Amino acid sequence: MTQEQMTLDTADATIDVAALGDQLLGRWADIRKKSRALAGTEAVRGTPGLGMDDHRERVFGQLKVLVDSGAVHRAFPRHLGGEDNHGGSIASFEELVVADPSLQIKAGVQWGLFGCAVLHLGTQEHHDKWLPGIMSLEIPGAFAMTEIGHGSDVASIGTTATYDADTQEFVINTPFKAAWKEFLGNAGVHGKAAVVFAQLITRGVNHGVHAFYVDIRDENGFPPGIGGQDDGLKGGLNGIDNGRLHFTNVRIPRANLLNRYGSVTEDGTYSSPIHSPGRRFFTMLGTLVQGRVSLDGAATAASKVALQIAVTYANQRRQFNASSDTVEETLMDYQRHQRRLIPRLARTYAASFAHEELLAKFDGVFSGATETDEDRQDLETFAAALKSLSTWDALDTLQECREACGGSGFIAENRFTQLRADLDIYVTFEGDNNVLLQLVGKRLLTDYGQEFRDLNAGVLARYVVKHAENVALNRSGLRSVAQAVADTGSERKSANFFKDEANQRALLTDRVNAMVGEIADALRGVSTKDRAKSAAAFNSRQDQLIAAARAHGELLRWEAFTRALAETTDTGTRTVLTWLRDVFALTLIEENLGWYLMNGRLSMQRARTLSGYVNILLDRLRPHAQDLVDAFGYGPEHLRAAIANGGENERQDEALEYYRRLRASADAPVDEKVLIARAKAAKKAAHQGGKK
Amino acid sequence: MTQEQMTLDTADATIDVAALGDQLLGRWADIRKKSRALAGTEAVRGTPGLGMDDHRERVFGQLKVLVDSGAVHRAFPRHLGGEDNHGGSIASFEELVVADPSLQIKAGVQWGLFGCAVLHLGTQEHHDKWLPGIMSLEIPGAFAMTEIGHGSDVASIGTTATYDADTQEFVINTPFKAAWKEFLGNAGVHGKAAVVFAQLITRGVNHGVHAFYVDIRDENGFPPGIGGQDDGLKGGLNGIDNGRLHFTNVRIPRANLLNRYGSVTEDGTYSSPIHSPGRRFFTMLGTLVQGRVSLDGAATAASKVALQIAVTYANQRRQFNASSDTVEETLMDYQRHQRRLIPRLARTYAASFAHEELLAKFDGVFSGATETDEDRQDLETFAAALKSLSTWDALDTLQECREACGGSGFIAENRFTQLRADLDIYVTFEGDNNVLLQLVGKRLLTDYGQEFRDLNAGVLARYVVKHAENVALNRSGLRSVAQAVADTGSERKSANFFKDEANQRALLTDRVNAMVGEIADALRGVSTKDRAKSAAAFNSRQDQLIAAARAHGELLRWEAFTRALAETTDTGTRTVLTWLRDVFALTLIEENLGWYLMNGRLSMQRARTLSGYVNILLDRLRPHAQDLVDAFGYGPEHLRAAIANGGENERQDEALEYYRRLRASADAPVDEKVLIARAKAAKKAAHQGGKK
Structure with a gap:
């Protein structure tokens, strides 16, 4: 079947829900399913309304259930009972969010942060000594990086570890209050x-x-020299005992330095396999990328749960009867409701496909299969971009779904509010989203610069001229005028333009390139010698740089979605998914329409057809909304939302039956409105009769 | 001083914080201050972390404190101990949100909804019989309107009250499950x-x-025939005992009909002062507008608290040191941080001034001073528009402020998360925001139609032609091309254009008018006879209509902000507030830049200067951010946030002092980086020495 035939055949496009579900489960489908099955059990799921102390104890107990289920050892070495399976470990771990985000994050603290710090920053001796106890939960542990005074800027932390060659010990010390370790899971109690x-x-x-x-x-409790403070109640994740720690000249053996990237000999000589202190620091921090990878997956899973509940409800719930006397409209039939839910569904699909690619990249690097410096850098950038977008999107999606279910969405048993409260912190921990996006932006700037690093001046000069010409062409609006001439009067031509994959790619790519180019051009003239001036110049472009990084992340998602389409074998499914991908792309372009217009990438005529075309796509996708959320594959044991279990339909059937019987009976009251209308009609008839 | 001089004098513009504070407090300043003083006391403020049952009991007890303080009787008749002060009552009530939103809403249920239903829908006999007990809290009561099956569509509720002339009673009955009353405060327990x-x-x-x-x-407990169910845990407002109620042929005396707008005689004859059932329904519901008015004020107050905390912290907290070796940057100096907080500050000022106008309008109608049908309709539209915008804005502002404070923003004691959880429901109760905006949109369409109702066909035809010409002119981009010619190369000219009050008004007004006009034109041809077709046509424009209603609400805010500027007597304050108003207007235009460009209202050249000019304004406002939040006037007893109490500064001073001493001492460690740099320099020197 050709592409054209496929597109024409829209009327009977249907989704193969099971196959699409398998595609979404991805490479680690079996592990993911096993983890989901566990997450749906009574033993590990959250209990709404538990007080903080009870919640902490329940989650701590649940960690033991995870250990007994073999759910948390996949990332660890085979010789210690693990599987050396890095991608699978993350896939399994992120599904726990549907049980209770507190459980997911507490497990993440224990085996992801604490355990993997020993694994990745320590050496064989450390592994053998501590990993068994960490894996079995005999040693619950904290990951003490952040301090009160420094979170995003880890390099500036104040805690010191000073080597004392006389005793061959490190002396850990907290020199001032701002250097207290802060927000550490497991530090409060366990x-x-x-x-x-x-x-x-x-x-x-x-x-x-x-x-x-x-x-x-x-x-x-604490030994001498160590003190702490419980962080107490938080906005969410109250199943985790976050707390502060401080150290007053606490002595630890020399061997307790996790020395994969830096060692100290008995006499105090330092050595490292990485010469540059800067590169060494980023390499050490780079081992922590898995936190971001897993948050991307968990946030996307939470969005899926929210959409599965809200779309199911929107397909049952009715309100107002504009089009008929007796039957009210289903919420999902309202254009505004479609606008609220379907673009978020499209975005969640894009996020899901992109996450699968991120996970593969992560597995490649951590398994050692593809582990060049460039791979590591790409992984960092990829994870930073996706984690930022998907965690913000989860909050947005959970909130919109909550509102789309009205007051029922606010009742705790319907899940949205607690999930949202728990996921709130995902946008600022494991890297604040704005800081992460700035890192992505800096990488884009570096890449932009490197394209020309090895070129001689002549080539560069030619590029600059060419680039400048392009800028001038776009800005003068000549390109958009050309579009206008080609389009005049044809909405169909415009729709064909927008649904063309190559055009979507060009529009999304062009925006990233042009924004980065503009920032690079602006910063090129600034001397880096005057530190304050160069910082000010950079700061004056900070907002734009972060916007460019977001646009880059969205482009990565679009690419992943588009690659997933190519892998979708069922024709009907591919047709529907293509509309969904188009909604993803076109709502992005809608959001940034000002940019496309003022930079001459779209003509006024074409831009004015865009929203109408998106509405047509939403209308086309509307009958498939339920299939699209059902393919996420979460069962009632995961959704656990009363409003998504069919009760709404039952109540409506009961009400409809009541009114049907009433209308058929003798004692049905007449509406006053009807009486008034009848009286008017009678008066009119009498008047006309009189005329005769 | 002329406008021009004022604008030039930017360097030494200062804010008179006390005077600005008074202006913000508005007409009911004294009552507002009294209510704030009460809201800051230990007796009525919220206690973080209380379980649901304890929280409910605490809030119920606090209602008695409100009674004893005379804080809740202002709206009631003088002869019953009230003050007949409607605006003052709302002003007082909405300030309670800073104590605990559960208290505000529980008080709102008792005296606003339940009490005022008896007051406004009942007659003298009802007032004398029940208001004293309601006012004193002897009779805690529920407002039983919403049902499981019908919230937004109140006209379709299922509960019946059938008059039995034999016993002169009404029989209240719940005919099916969907007609159970739902989400009623006070129904769960009290x-x-x-x-x-x-x-x-x-x-x-x-x-x-x-x-x-x-x-x-x-x-x-419940008497025979009445049953109920506790709604249990919610996403917030857990100090309120929401619940369900149902009635099985419960008999009540005929006199229990609140009969201001409809009476039934002993023999069952119905009469009403309002002939049309539709108008009667909307008149009865119209008495409930005060709920929306007060939510607008409360939501704006919550935004103020959030901004006062976040800006105070952003002025103290430092992170990263791009511009210097020893001093880190204050968060507020980052462009991105300014972009996050200052436009929200501008919006909150706009909301505050608009709310003051809404409150005056409300007082005029409810005191009877200005009570025409048009006044009532304007009040409804005004309240619906502002309540929708400000409740959504509060969630957005609370969230952005929470994120801007990082992990500390997530700790419960810093207020953001609980306030946000509580205010979540504000966007869908007392009228779902999307439904309210649709009502606003319908009113705009009606007004648009009425402009021409009394004109003869000739005039209308001329208008249509003229209108069409305008559309053509705008769409062809001729207007923007004209702008482009006038602007070429001058960013200053462009800035002058954007800061001009008349231009801001024209751009904001034009967008509302044009959007409404476009929808009206599209719907004009649709026959209203085919109900399904006409509903479908309307639905195809629903999203656009809601967007137009939002734009209308923003315009109302801009007008209120601009009127407030005219009333600001201190020159320095007015200068700074004018920049803030400009930020409000221009970020709105930025958000909708696509619309302005594709409809030819702005040229590409001019549009491209907009973000840069906004950044300049933000930079100019940055030194005034603290004054602008301090003018909100909330004290530590209202903010109750550890991060806004100066601890951050103390910790930083301690750390700075530690490093200063360390640098001055003999045993300061040298950075490895510095050693490497020194070694490089030495090598270079040796190399050059060798060359010589």
Whole structure:
């Protein structure tokens, strides 16, 4: 069947829900299904309304259930009972969010942050000594990186680890209040140990941030020199005991330095396989990328749950009867409701396909299959971009779904509010989204610069001229005028333009390139010698740079969605998914329409047809909305929302039956409105009779 | 001083914080201050982390404190101990949100909804009989309007009140499950009575929805025929005992019909001062507009609290040191942070000034001073538009402020998360925001139609031609081309254009008019005879209509902000507020830039200067951000946020002092980076020395 035939055949396009479900489950489908099955059980799911203390104890108990189910050891070495399966481990872990985000994050603290810090920053000796206890939960632990004074800027933390060659110990110290470790899961109550990040100082030299294994609690609580404070109640994730820690000259053995990237000999000599302190720091922090990868997946899973509940309800719930006397409209038939839910559904599909690619990239790097410097950098950038977009999107989707279900959406048992409260912090932890996007933006700028690094001046000059010509052409609006001439009067031509994959790619790519180019051009003239001036110049473009990074992330999602279409074998499914991909692309272009117009990428005529065309696509997708959410594959044991279990339909049937019987009976009251209308009609008839 | 001089004098513009504070407090400043003082006391403020049951009891107890403080009787008649002060009552009530939104809404249920239903829908006899007990809280009551099956569409509720002339009673009945009353505050536990909305049926005729006073609980709980169910845990407002109620042929005296707008005589004859059932229904519902008015004020107050906390923190907190070796940047100095907080500050000012005008309008109508049909309609439209915008804005502002404070924003004691959780429901209760905006949109369409109702065909035809010409002129881009010619190369000219009040008004007004005109034109040809077709045509424009209503609401805010500028006497304050108003207007235009461009209202050249000019304004406003939030006037007893109490500054001073001393001492460690740089320099010097 040709592309054209496929597109024409829209009337009977149907989705193969099972096949689409399998496609969404992706490469680690079996592990994902196993984790989902576990997440749906009574033993690990959240209990709404538990007080903070009870919630913490329940989640801690649930961690043991995870251990017993073999759900959390996949990332660890085979010889210690793990599977060396990095992608699978994340796939399994992120599905836990549907049980209770507190469980997901507490597990993430224990095995993702604390455990994997020992795994990735430590060496064989550390693995053998501590990983078994970490894996079995014998040693609950904290990941002590963030301080009160420094979260995003980890390099500037204040905690010190000073080597004392006389005793062959490191002395961990918190020099001032702002250097207290802060927001650490497991630090409030359960943690027995911590991986503590501190400035490593030996022989009078500060070698920068390194990680140290420190015992923080025994049966009597904190040992001398260690103190802490419970962070208490939070906006969500109250199943986790976040807290603060501080150290007053706490001595630990030299061997407790997790020394994969930096060692200190007995006499205090420092050495590292990575010469540059800057690169060393980023390499150490790079091992933590899995947190971002898993948050991207978990946030996307939460969006799926929200949409599955809200679309199911919108397909049952009715309100107002504009088009008929007796039957009210289903919410999903309102254009505004379609506008609220379907573009978010499209975005969630894009996020899901993009996450699958991110997970593959992650697995490649962490398994060692594709582990060049460039791979690592790409992974970092990819994860930073996707984590930022999907965590913000989850909050937005959960909220819109909550509102789309009205007051019922606000009742705790319908899930939205607690999920949203828990996921709130996802947008600022494991890298604040704005800071992450700025990193993505800087990488884009660097890449932009590197394109020309090895070219000689002549080529560069030609490029600049060409680039400048393009800018001038776009800005003068000549390109859009040309479009206008081609389009005049034809909405169909315009629709054909917008649904063309190559055009979507060109529009989305062009925006990223042009924005980055504009920033690069603006910063090119600024001297980097005057630090304050260059910082000010950069700051004056910060907002634009973050916007460019967002646009880049959306482009990555579009590419992933488009690649997924190519892998969709069922024709009907591919047809519907193509409309959904088009909605994803075109609502992005709608959101940034000002940019496309003022930079001459779209003509006024074409732009004016865009919203109408999106509405047509929404209308076309509307009958498939239920299939599209059902393909997410979550069962009632995951949704656990009373409004999505069919009760609404039952109530409506009961009400309809009541009114049907009433109308058929003798004692049905007449509406006053009807009486008034009848009286008017009678008066008119009498008047006309009189005339005769 | 001329406008020009004022604008030039930007360097030393300062805000008179006290005077601006007074201006913001508005007409009911004294009452507002009294209510704030009460809201800051230990007795009425919220306690984070209370379980649901304890929270409910605490809030119920706090209602008694409000009674004892005389805080809740202002709207009631003088002869019963009230003040007949409608505007003042709302002003006082909405300030309670800073104590605990549960308290505000529980008070709103008791005295605003339940009490005012008796006041406005009942007559003298009802007032004398029940208002004293309602005012004193002897009779806690529920407002039983919404049903499981019908929230937004009140006219379709299923509960019936059938008059039985034999016993002179109304029989209240719930005919099916979907007609259970739902989400009623006070129904879960505390309510002893309820105003129940039901279809009034007498002598075989249904006269539509009326209100009835029903006793629902005595010392033994529900009497026979009444049942209920607790709604349990919600996403927020857990200090309120929402619940369901249902009635099985419950008999109440004829006199319990709240009969201001509809009476039934002993023999069952119905009469009403309002002949049209439709108008009668909307008049009865119209008395409930105060709920929307007060939510507008409360939501705006919550935004103020959030901004006062977040801006204070952003002025203290530092992170990263791009511009210097020793001093880190204050968050507020980052362009992105300014972009996040200052436009929301501008919007909150606009909302505050607009709310003050809404409150005056409300007071005029409810005091009887300005009470024409048009006044009532304007009030309804005004309240619907502002309530929708400000409640959504509060969620957005609370969230952005939470994120801007990072992890600290997520700790419960810093207020954002609980306020946001509580205010979540504000966007869908007392009228779902999307439904309210649709009502606003319909009113705009009606007004648009009425402009021409009395004109003869000739005039109308001329208008249509003229209108069409305008459309053509705009769409062909001729207007924007003209702008482009005038602007070429001058960013200053463009800035002058954007800061001109008349241009801002024209751009904002034009968008509303043009959007409404476009929808009206599209619907004009549709026959209203085929109900399904006409409903479908309307539905195809629903999203656009709601967008037009939003734009209308924003225009109302802009007008109110601009009028407030004219009343600002201090020159420095007016200068700064004018920039803030400009930011409000121009970020609105930025958000809708696509519309302005594709409809030829702005040239590409001019549009491209807009974001840069907004950034300049933000930079100019940055030093005034603290004054602008301080003028909101909330004290530490209202903010109650640890991060806004100066602790951050203290910690930073301690850390700075530590590093200063360390640098001055002999045993300061040297950074490895510095050593590497020194080594490089030495090598270079040796190399050059060798060359010599």
